[in-house]
Amino acid sequence: MASQLPVIDYEKIKKIHDTPLEEFYTSGHRTCQGCESAMVMRDFAKASGPRTVVTGATGCMYVANTSYLTTPWIVPWMHTQLGAGGSSAVGMAAGLRALMRKGKIPQEKINVINFSGDLGAGDMGIGGISGALQTDYDLLIIMYDNESAANTDIQATGSTTYGAQTTFTPPGSKHRIMHRRWKKNVAAMLAVGHPTCRYVATASATFPALDFMNKTRKALSIGGPTFIHTFDPCPKGWDFHPRYSHELGELGVKSGIFPLYEIIDGQVIYTYDARQKGRIPVREYLEKQGRFAHLIDEDVDYIQHMVDTMWNEWEIPGVAPFRAGLSVAG
Amino acid sequence: MIKRVEVNYRGIFQKNLGKFIGGDIVQIASRMGKVAFSNGRYSDSPERNGIPCKYFAFVSPDLSEEELEAECGAKLDIDEADVSVVVDDTMVKGVEPWGWHGVRAINEKVREKGCLLVVSRHGHDQLLKFVPKKPFSYRLALVEGDASFAGLWVNKDDLTRERVLGAIAAVDPGIISIEAVEAYLLERTKERHRAEAARAAYDATLRSTRIIKAGEGADWAHEIPRLPTWKEFEDLGVAVPAVPRGFKMGPRGQARNDAFKRGTTKSHRPVVRFDLCIKCTLCWYDCPDECFDPTDDGLYDVNYEVCVGCHKCAEVCPVPECIVMVDELKFDNNDSPWEHHKRDPQGYITWAEDKKGTERIHYPHVTGTGMEIRQGKFVPPKQEKGGAAAEAKA
Numbered sequence: 001m002a003s004q005l006p007v008i009d010y011e012k013i014k015k016i017h018d019t020p021l022e023e024f025y026t027s028g029h030r031t032c033q034g035c036e037s038a039m040v041m042r043d044f045a046k047a048s049g050p051r052t053v054v055t056g057a058t059g060c061m062y063v064a065n066t067s068y069l070t071t072p073w074i075v076p077w078m079h080t081q082l083g084a085g086g087s088s089a090v091g092m093a094a095g096l097r098a099l100m101r102k103g104k105i106p107q108e109k110i111n112v113i114n115f116s117g118d119l120g121a122g123d124m125g126i127g128g129i130s131g132a133l134q135t136d137y138d139l140l141i142i143m144y145d146n147e148s149a150a151n152t153d154i155q156a157t158g159s160t161t162y163g164a165q166t167t168f169t170p171p172g173s174k175h176r177i178m179h180r181r182w183k184k185n186v187a188a189m190l191a192v193g194h195p196t197c198r199y200v201a202t203a204s205a206t207f208p209a210l211d212f213m214n215k216t217r218k219a220l221s222i223g224g225p226t227f228i229h230t231f232d233p234c235p236k237g238w239d240f241h242p243r244y245s246h247e248l249g250e251l252g253v254k255s256g257i258f259p260l261y262e263i264i265d266g267q268v269i270y271t272y273d274a275r276q277k278g279r280i281p282v283r284e285y286l287e288k289q290g291r292f293a294h295l296i297d298e299d300v301d302y303i304q305h306m307v308d309t310m311w312n313e314w315e316i317p318g319v320a321p322f323r324a325g326l327s328v329a330g
Numbered sequence: 331m332i333k334r335v336e337v338n339y340r341g342i343f344q345k346n347l348g349k350f351i352g353g354d355i356v357q358i359a360s361r362m363g364k365v366a367f368s369n370g371r372y373s374d375s376p377e378r379n380g381i382p383c384k385y386f387a388f389v390s391p392d393l394s395e396e397e398l399e400a401e402c403g404a405k406l407d408i409d410e411a412d413v414s415v416v417v418d419d420t421m422v423k424g425v426e427p428w429g430w431h432g433v434r435a436i437n438e439k440v441r442e443k444g445c446l447l448v449v450s451r452h453g454h455d456q457l458l459k460f461v462p463k464k465p466f467s468y469r470l471a472l473v474e475g476d477a478s479f480a481g482l483w484v485n486k487d488d489l490t491r492e493r494v495l496g497a498i499a500a501v502d503p504g505i506i507s508i509e510a511v512e513a514y515l516l517e518r519t520k521e522r523h524r525a526e527a528a529r530a531a532y533d534a535t536l537r538s539t540r541i542i543k544a545g546e547g548a549d550w551a552h553e554i555p556r557l558p559t560w561k562e563f564e565d566l567g568v569a570v571p572a573v574p575r576g577f578k579m580g581p582r583g584q585a586r587n588d589a590f591k592r593g594t595t596k597s598h599r600p601v602v603r604f605d606l607c608i609k610c611t612l613c614w615y616d617c618p619d620e621c622f623d624p625t626d627d628g629l630y631d632v633n634y635e636v637c638v639g640c641h642k643c644a645e646v647c648p649v650p651e652c653i654v655m656v657d658e659l660k661f662d663n664n665d666s667p668w669e670h671h672k673r674d675p676q677g678y679i680t681w682a683e684d685k686k687g688t689e690r691i692h693y694p695h696v697t698g699t700g701m702e703i704r705q706g707k708f709v710p711p712k713q714e715k716g717g718a719a720a721e722a723k724a
Contacts, residue, residue, distance in 0.1 A: 016611050022577040027620045027633070028587025030428070032342070032379035033595065033640035038618040050575065064378065066570065067429030069558065070589035072620075074573045151376050154482060165483060206616050236342050236379050239481040241693045243641030246616050288695040290481050 005100075005109045005138075008051060010217040013210050020046050029072040030064040034242025036232035036249060037061050037117075037144045039205035040212065044113060044142060045075060047213035048220055052111040054078070055092055057085040057125060059117030060151040061144060085116030085141060086128030093137035111220050112138065118145040118159035122186040133194040133225040140219045140226045143186060146234035154237035158184040161257070162306070163299050164291045166237070171294040182306065187229035188319040191263045199226040201262035201271075202318075207250040208260075211271055215262060222264070231258040239290025251285040256307050259318030268316055275311055282307055332401060333389040333505045334408050335498065336439060337415045338425065340477070340597065341381035343697065344417050346485040347478055348385035351415065351494055355387035358495070358506040358514045364391050365398050371407060380595040380638060382425035389505050410441035413502050415494060418477035419450035420597040420658040422460045424552060429590035433552035435462045442466040445501040445539070449473045449490060452659055454540050459662065463547035471539040473497045473531055477597060480698025489527040496528030500535035508532045555589070581631045581666040583623050593664065596639025598655035601682050604629050604671040606652040613643035613653060623668075631668035634661070641693070654686045661685070 013019055024045035031038040041061055045052065054077045056062045062079050065072055080088035093112045099105045114132075116125050121143035129141055148166050149155040156166040156179050165171055169178035191200035199222045203212040212230060219226035233248035235241065240248060252258045256274035263269075282304050286292040295303075315322045335355060339348035352368035359366035368387040377383055388402040402408070416422060416436060424433040437446045443466075448457060450472055457470065473493055480486040492515055499508040511532075512525040576585035600613075607629055614622035614630045621637040622630040639658065647653040671678040 016615060019611070019615065021579075021624050022575075023584055023620050024575075025620075026573055026584060026586050027636035028429075028573075028590045028592065029619070030378055030381065030590070030592065031618065032381075033638050034379070034642050035618045035640075039616070042618065042620060063376065067590050068431075069570050070429035070587050071570050071572060072587045074575050074585065076572060153376055170483070209615065235697075236377075236482055239483065239697055240695050241641070241697050242379055243645045243693060244695055245618075245640075246642060246646050290484060290696040290699065293696060293699070 005107060007221060007223065008049070008109050008111070010047075010221050012214055012217065013047075016209050019210065019213070020049070022046070024048075024050060024052070024074045026072050026074055028070065030067045031060070032234070032236045032242065034235045034245040035064075036205050036234065036245050037146055038064075040142065040144045040230045040232060041065070041115065043205055043213050044115075044216045045073075047216040048111045048113060050075060051109065052113060053092060053096075055080050055085070055088040055112075055114045057088070057114070057116035057120035058082040058151075059120050059144075059149075060146065061115060061117065063151050080114075082120050083124040084128055085114045085120055085125045086130070086132035089114035089139040089141060090132045090135055090137055093135075093139045097137070109138075111140065113140045113142065115142045115144055117149070117151075118143060118147060118186075119149045119155075119157040122184055123158045126186070129227070130190065130194065133190060133197040133227060135225055136196065137225060138220075138223045140216070140228065142216075143227070143229045144232050145186075145229060146232045146237060147183075148234065148237045150234050150237045156181075159186065162303060163295055165239075165294065166291070176294055176296070177299060185319075187227065190227050192320065194225075197225050197227060198222050198265050199224075199262065200228070202229045202231065202258065202260050203271075204231045204249040204253050204258065204260065206246050207253055208272060211260070215271075218262070218264075237291065239293075240288055244288065248285070248288060251280070251288065254280045255282045255285040256311055257282050257285060257303070259310070261318055263319070268319055270318075275317070279307070279311065331390060331392060332398065333412045333502065334402070334410065335387040335389070335413045335415065335505060336408060336411045337385040337387075337417065338421050338436065339383055339385065339417045340379075340421070340479065341377035341383045341427075342379045342482050343479040344477070345377060345383070345482065346480060347417055347491060348383065350485065350491050352385040352387040354491070354495055354514070355389065355498070355506060358510045359389040361514060362507065362510050364389050365393060365395050366390070367395075367399060367403070369403065380597070380640075381592075382421055382427050382594060408439055411439040411444060412441060413445050413447055413498055413505065414440050415498065416446065416448045417490065417494065418597055419448050419452060419457065420477070421594070422448065422457050423658065424460075424594050426590075426592050426594045429587075430555050430557055432554040433594055434554070435550055437461055437464060437468065440464070440468050443468060445469040445471055447471045447473065447494070447497055447501055447535070449475050449477065449494065451476065456659065458542070458547050460659070461547050462550035463545050464542070465544055467541055467543050469501065469539050470542050471497060471501050471535050473535060474538075481696070484698040486698040489524065492524045492527045493531035496531035497535040499528075500532045501539060579624055579626050581623050581625070581668055582633060584620065586620070586633075586636060591635045593635045593637060596637055597658050598639045598641065599634055599637055599658050599661060600632060600639075600641075600643050600653045601656045601685050602630075602632060602667055603652050603679065603682055604668065605675065605679060606649050608649055610648060612646045612648065616642050616646045618642065625668055629668060629671075631666050633666075634664040651686075654690070656685050656687075
């Protein structure tokens with residue numbers, strides 16, 4: 001499986017002072033103030049280094065980063081259609097392999113990274129990504145999840161948190177909660193169903209520090225098709241002051257509403273174990289966002305109940321909601 | 331005849347404010363028997379937090395609806411404005427919503443004898459340090475107030491909307507009259523204080539309007555970039571040149587996208603007390619716009635050309651008073667603060683404390699709700715503490 005090419009020898013970044021200084025996704029993009037998805041772009045580019053090609057599906061991070069013939073990318077970058085994240089990564093990896101086989105470019109490890117938003121990766125492009133994760137190419141797919149279609153002014157997606165206000169789900173006087181879907185568990189779904197995929201992780205760009213960069217490096221070192229799901233507070237769509245975007249990510253992780261884990265060859269490792277460290281109430285996370293301003297205590301209790309169930313009753317918290325033991329029908 | 335009003339606002343934060351002002355002008359003008367319509371500028375869409383954006387309102391006493399729309403609808407921008415409203419005064423330093431758009435003058439569209447109407451707590455002279463000169467005379471009017479920032483779905487109801495309407499009536503009664511504004515506000519909201527706020531702003535604006543003579547104002551340093559032609563587009567295809575790789579330690583050492591800097595997005599900028607810095611790297615580590623430059627002595631210089639003023643560095647900085655966000659209008663250049671600090675450490679501290687002043691704003695988490703808390707006096711931190719200052723002394 002995977003390629004026989006020499007791997008890039010990535011070291012784990014142990015201290016924040018050891019973070020590489022050079023940027024490969026640089027200033028001059030059109031993201032919002034305090035954009036955490038821009039942090040995801042910056043960090044994966046920094047962690048993977050110069051021998052990287054990036055494809056990006058339509059979404060915030062495509063539109064904001066190609067403002068009319070200008071770009072902040074230093075590494076090569078290609079735009080692809082909204083649902084085509086997985087297939088573009090496969091195509092690029094296959095193209096590089098073919099060029100190397102024919103001797104047109106030197107034999108060397110070139111990272112192929114695709115980023116797609118939560119609509120692009122989790123809803124629309126999930127078929128393509130599923131297909132990509134069944135190949136034997138070295139590629140990394142990053143789903144940057146700001147819990148909405150943020151590029152087109154915040155429409156609900158499968159990854160939006162229960163109860164949130166979006167352009168599709170405005171709270172009204174008759175119906176307070178218009179968004180009644182629970183967040184789709186994309187990372188776990190892909191991990192469970194794709195034996196070829198040796199590495200799946202969830203991450204938050206800036207909390208815990210270095211966590212996401214090291215996960216990117218681990219994914220690229222392990223090789224084969226890999227997947228990372230990141231949790232990106234969005235000041236525009238979640239309606240909070242941009243100054244707090246780091247804090248919101250931290251609260252989301254600490255409250256346990258977004259579990260951080262990695263799955264390496266079938267082994268689940270919690271990278272921030274909310275059970276041991278003690279989960280903070282989800283209220284602390286919810287009350288700081290305008291999109292939840294219409295929730296009443298009952299709704300907050302319901303969300304807390306769902307999060308508690310995930311951590312206390314799921315067979316593998318955050319990953320698989322099954323009960324243990326086999327029972328035979330009949 | 332067509333009267334054109336443009337509302338320059340900060341993306342998302344003032345989106346509803348801009349939209350409401352445009353809509354209100356249409357409603358009021360219609361009640362006065364005129365034809366009017368309002369639209370936003372598509373090129374700014376999708377809006378991002380803080381990006382300078384525009385909303386337009388067009389009013390005509392004699393054209394039909396179809397004629398007015400044919401004349402003004404579906405246009406990226408207008409050629410001239412009778413009134414340019416600016417609802418965040420830091421935009422007078424210039425606006426740059428897109429790549430290749432260039433930093434544009436805030437009064438670029440103001441026509442001769444037209445009016446630039448700014449919501450500000452600064453005086454005319456302070457604003458004219460940044461507003462560039464025009465070859466003809468126009469008027470500068472002020473509505474006293476802070477930039478009213480809210481969110482995508484909320485409007486901050488601090489009467490800025492009503493006061494701007496009153497001020498527009500003062501600077502150009504040909505668009506809407508103050509009587510019509512009052513009648514409209516009273517009828518729509520049934521709240522007398524809204525109409526009174528509009529009237530008070532009307533009176534204040536009549537007093538605060540000043541004629542700006544031809545040639546009065548600042549020199550304009552920004553060139554408008556030349557846009558690629560169709561032929562050049564063909565040559566480029568859909569390939570955009572990447573930013574060339576480049577990094578060295580020190581100010582401006584990182585390669586950046588030169589065609590789009592977008593520093594005009596910020597209404598506050600971080601002022602860093604390098605002597606208090608504990609070199610924790612967090613400002614640099616958490617900056618989504620890569621505007622901090624690592625230096626050899628372990629500090630992080632700020633490139634204000636590309637800083638968008640998100641406040642994140644000030645929030646994550648663990649040292650009190652080390653990074654403080656300061657009103658953008660207090661600065662007239664984008665020079666490297668680290669170089670200033672290196673050149674003259676004591677002078678830099680004095681300069682930084684002077685810029686920081688004694689007032690601190692504490693923003694609520696949710697935009698547009700709750701009060702921004704302004705704290706008065708504070709005690710400046712002692713200078714003996716901290717790495718660089720101690721080193722300099724040693």
